[in-house]
Structure formats: C-alpha cells, structure tokens
Amino acid sequence: MTAKIKEFPGVGLREADFREKRVIYNTWTPNAQYAWDAGVAIGRYLAELKEGRLIGVRCNKCRRTVIPPRNFCEWCFRPMDDWVYLPDTGTINTYSLCYVTWDMGRVKVPEISAVIDIDGTSPPVGIMHLLGEVKPDDVKIGMKVQAVWKPAEEREGSILDIKYFKPMT
Amino acid sequence: MPILEKPDQLHQAIAWRGDIPISSRYTAGIAGERFFGEIRDNARILGTRCEACDLIYVPAMMFCERCFAQLDEWAEVENWGIVFTYTVLHRDLDEKPLDSPVILAYVKLAGSDGGLVHYLGEMAPEDVYIGMPVEAVFKDAAEREGSILDIAYFRPVAD
Numbered sequence: 001m002t003a004k005i006k007e008f009p010g011v012g013l014r015e016a017d018f019r020e021k022r023v024i025y026n027t028w029t030p031n032a033q034y035a036w037d038a039g040v041a042i043g044r045y046l047a048e049l050k051e052g053r054l055i056g057v058r059c060n061k062c063r064r065t066v067i068p069p070r071n072f073c074e075w076c077f078r079p080m081d082d083w084v085y086l087p088d089t090g091t092i093n094t095y096s097l098c099y100v101t102w103d104m105g106r107v108k109v110p111e112i113s114a115v116i117d118i119d120g121t122s123p124p125v126g127i128m129h130l131l132g133e134v135k136p137d138d139v140k141i142g143m144k145v146q147a148v149w150k151p152a153e154e155r156e157g158s159i160l161d162i163k164y165f166k167p168m169t
Numbered sequence: 170m171p172i173l174e175k176p177d178q179l180h181q182a183i184a185w186r187g188d189i190p191i192s193s194r195y196t197a198g199i200a201g202e203r204f205f206g207e208i209r210d211n212a213r214i215l216g217t218r219c220e221a222c223d224l225i226y227v228p229a230m231m232f233c234e235r236c237f238a239q240l241d242e243w244a245e246v247e248n249w250g251i252v253f254t255y256t257v258l259h260r261d262l263d264e265k266p267l268d269s270p271v272i273l274a275y276v277k278l279a280g281s282d283g284g285l286v287h288y289l290g291e292m293a294p295e296d297v298y299i300g301m302p303v304e305a306v307f308k309d310a311a312e313r314e315g316s317i318l319d320i321a322y323f324r325p326v327a328d
Contacts, residue, residue, distance in 0.1 A: 009231075010199050024197040024205045024315035032189035043183040157183060 041069040050157040054086045065121045088147035090116040093126045097136050132164030144168040204229040209315040212307040216281045218242040227283030247279035249304035257294040270294050290322030302326040
C-alpha cells in the first residue's frame, strides 16, 4: 500500500457470498451467437460432405491436387484451376492414441486421431480425422483406410458427416 | 464453376454457427450495497452528501464528482421528485411493438441533487409533463431484492 492508504476499502468476495445472496449484484448473459462464413472453398467442401463426397482443388501450374479446397495455391499464389472429386479412401500418415478428453478427463478406450492422406492428392496431403473399427494396437502408419459416413439424412455439411475412417479389408 | 466464382444463391453460402457462453456479475459496490440495501429493507432512498460542495448525490456515491472527497455522510432523501425529462417507448429492444407504451423518465428527487431513471405508471403518456411531481411506488417487502426495480414505478403525487 502507499503512505496515505493503508488498505483498500471493501471486502473480498467468495462464491458463497453470491450463492447465499450476501451481496447485492446482478448478472448478465449476453447473447453471443455468431456465424462464421465458411467462404467459397470450404463452403463447397462442406456442401459436398453433406452429399457424401470429398472434393479437392487442383493447381495446373504446380500440378498438385489438395484437400481441403482453398482459393489460392500457396506454392505459386495463383487462383486454383479446378475442382476435383476425390475418393473417400486414403493412407494413415500419422496417428495418436488419446487417453484424455479435451478437458483432461481420463478415458479407458483411447480416441484415435490420425492424419489421413487422401488418395488422388499429389503430393499426398491429408485431413485430420478419427479412426474406428480398429484396435489401438493394430493401427499402423501406411495402413489403407476408408471413410465411414453418417446416413444421408443425418449429414449436415460438417467434417463430422464422416463418422471415422476404418481399415480397408 | 471456376473456383473464384462467388456463390449467387444465398443457400450456397455456408456459415458455421456457434454460441459463446459468457456471463458476468456486477456487484453494487460499497455505496451501492447500502443504497440498494436500504431500498430493499426499509423502502427508503438514501444519498451521500458532500459538505464542501453542498451536494447530495442520488444514487449514493462514494466520492464527490466535483472535489473527489470521500463521502461518508448519508442522508435520507424524499421518495418523490419531479419529472426532469421523459420519453415514451412504443417498441421493445428488438423493435417489436409493445402492447402498451412505456414511459421512462429521469426523476429528480426532492431533497437531493440527483435522481433516478425509472418507469412512470398510473398515468397516460399524454398526461406527462416536465415538472410533474411523482412519487416512488415500492414493491412489497417480500418481493424486494436489492434492485432498482424494487421501486415498481413512479406515479403522480396525489393532491
């Protein structure tokens, strides 16, 4: 404190003081809804996911096909040239067995997230997703996997319209 | 479609919707605690007095706005005052028409240099005038909870 002020007036408050209404206060919950515009490229990507298809874009100059779609080629900075439908199969590039939830709770059965290089992209580029119908010990880098889609009526234009990727038999 | 072509139909535009869950608490503070507490417990309106400036603040303040002196002299002020200015509302915050117009006024409280922004009641919008004497109508003691709305509204002072 300073020479003039020995202590600040007032008292510190605890949660119980609010709960038991020992102090006068009011609360406010603003309506903080938002809508984030997906844009041209991701907008089409999500719309095609709803139809059960994967779509990428191609740069003819760099001769590469990438997913998810983007407006510009980040190699040559030109606008992308074409939309390209891609198969819903791919190869596991890398994966992780996750034994914690997002808020750090423990889980017994791990969630397996993976980067899956989608067939038809060149050089291979991947999207991140979950693996399913596979034991954690059996997952291998280089394993061929295929998307398992939600039923058409449940799809809503989200990356979660794919439930997970499962090993191809 | 070439990739830079823009969507020309609204349904082609895709947006990701979300909701940010935030809420806040605002405490009345040291002076507010006593000011609202007195309204809640005793249906009385208090102000704080600055002796040097000869001002009585309503709502009660901890410090004088003019000379920055700390104020600890509390004074009860009248529960009536005059309409300093007013406005008549016909629409709510979402611009929807209201069933009946709502009158809001700044009531300068007698015996003080301050006042309260509040509703006017028991009168028609065309009856309000600047300088009109109005008095506070408090809610029942059981309903009061330490809020400015413990005063239901101000009504014309009966002759």
